[in-house]
Amino acid sequence: MRNLVEAIRPLLGSVMSQLGVAELDWNDLLAGSTDSAFADVAMPCHSLSRVMRKSPNVIADEILETLGSSTDGVCEVSSVNGFLNFSADSRWLAGLLQDALSDDRLRVSTEESRVIVIDYSSPNVAKHMHVGHLRSTVIGDALNRMLTHKGHRVVPENHIGDWGTPFGMLIEHLIDMGVEKGSQDIDLSTFYSDARAKFDSDSEFASRSRARVVRMQASEPETIELWQMLVDRSLIHFNEVYQRMGVLLTDDDIAGESKYESALPGVVDKLTETGMLEESDGAKVVYLEGWKNRDGDPLPLIIQKADGGYNYATTDLACILDRIENVGSRDFLYVVGAEQAQHFSMVFDVARNADFMDEEVNSIHVSFGLVMGTDGKKLASRTGGAVHLNDLLLEAVERADAIVAQKNPSLSDEERSEVANMLGIGAIKYADLSTDRTNNYTFEWEKMLSFDGNTAPYLQYAHARICSIFSKDGIDRNSIREANIYLNHEREMALGRALIAFPEAFDSACSSHSPHKLATQLHTIAQAFASFYEVCPVLGSEGETRGSRLALCDLTARTLQTGLDLLGIASPQRM
RNA sequence: GGGCGCGUAGCAUAGCCUGGAUAAUGCACUGGCCUCCUAAGCCAGGGACCGCGGGUUCGAAUCCUGCCGCGCCCGCCA
Known part of the structure; x- marks a missing residue:
């Protein structure tokens, strides 16, 4: 209010x-x-x-x-x-609703535009995406949509794991598999684990792998070509998953670790200049105020390993420099699991102390909790391994399809399949986005796909019901944008109150990077609508009441559709 | 041992930043409502020492503090 x-x-x-x-x-x-x-x-x-x-x-x-x-x-x-x-006076409230009705943005204001980098998804090359990438991808994509809508230029960055020592063994494994077959034929499901197993058991393979890392770091053309095959094959897989999920990420957003590889020595130089860099057991490190290890000794951030290699921290620092110098951004969001809180805290400290970031730079770790199974442990497959994201998505759509087939047999196969896709993917996303991201959340099929409660299908159903009102009488929705709204019924008032709170809920969700605040408001709106709809006839009413109620319906549908869209969730017209 | 996070009805959560009244929502449970715009829904009801103890305040789920429990992190992985 x-x-x-x-x-x-x-x-x-x-x-x-x-x-x-x-x-x-x-x-x-x-x-x-x-x-x-x-x-x-x-x-x-x-x-x-x-x-x-x-x-x-x-x-x-x-x-x-x-x-x-x-x-x-x-x-x-x-x-x-x-x-x-x-x-609130009903006329005052009605006035605001009419403002929203005639406004494409539904009274959501824009902010002074900033360039905001969002780091999300970050799968690994030569591996299948798994459930561990789910939350980062879903939350990051929602924030991308939300902040873009708020008027900012969002630069998504997908920091795929495409560099480092494991690539020696991956490339050697690729050679063993027969490169001539072409990268399309690489089976990602076991590629990484096969290579790892060979590396651990076969010393000849292991030494070839180590040699290969050196050749890769020397940018030997033949090696890079093989490396590129692995990357290309993986991108096909990532894009398949992103498309299935309806995620905005494209190849243009790829900012793999390899991109920053050449900048890493520069980071070391810059830190050396500041005098922050110290030597410890052969490694170059920065000691930070306030960080202690298990024994109570100062805990360093390792910038360069004793063997000359680099860590994730160094890549992150190079990336920060790139954003400020090349991307032109001063707002960084890292949508990464809570277990990395200490890492980011230390990297940010170093970046600030070294003056890579001044006080104007907003660098925020948008952390999130684990995806838990119903057994109360971290979600895993029956064999204990990571659940493949693609399998999860397919199962969601399959389950949704079965439910839709049962609930609404009148839909054609084609339409049912489209709807099932919207419901299944929406359900997975909404389950993630509807609770505070900092909590762990439990992955439960029955719950997320239920049409009752705070779920995607419930919101989508409310939207579809409204659409059916309009299609039933062939009413042009644009024709009621200028209608007068009268809130004479208690439940019309309740719906009006819920709708009016949409912009502020959205703003609050944006500023705290908490999509659940938007989701919660959408659920409140859907509930208020269902309650209104039960006792306030729309098509059965007459005159200005009918016009007013149609306007309320249109505004509700557009608000739900917009809100769901900002979360990356589709709103079917029928279901 | 240190750091960070979490602890709210049987279950799952919101509210905590920025203190305010009878602690909100969903699932589950009990009882009602379809000759009527999608019952995939609605209405009503029962169910909570807000982890425990101190403190600040006219007033604490919310702020401070000490415990307890759970999770994560703590030097060459990302």
């Missing part, structure tokens, strides 16, 4: 100055009510007792009296137990 607070504030301001209360003493008190049963906006007057030397009850009464009729047409005001309660 941000709008109502802002509408009331000036009215209250003049009253408070009449009563001789300083702005500082009351300004923060006016806020959305904690319980909508009381009011939309409330002001507890208890802390004013000290200033006004009266009881909260008397103060609230006095303010109410002084406000007089100034709030007419905006809200109704009452005084209860030392609280001033403000309830």
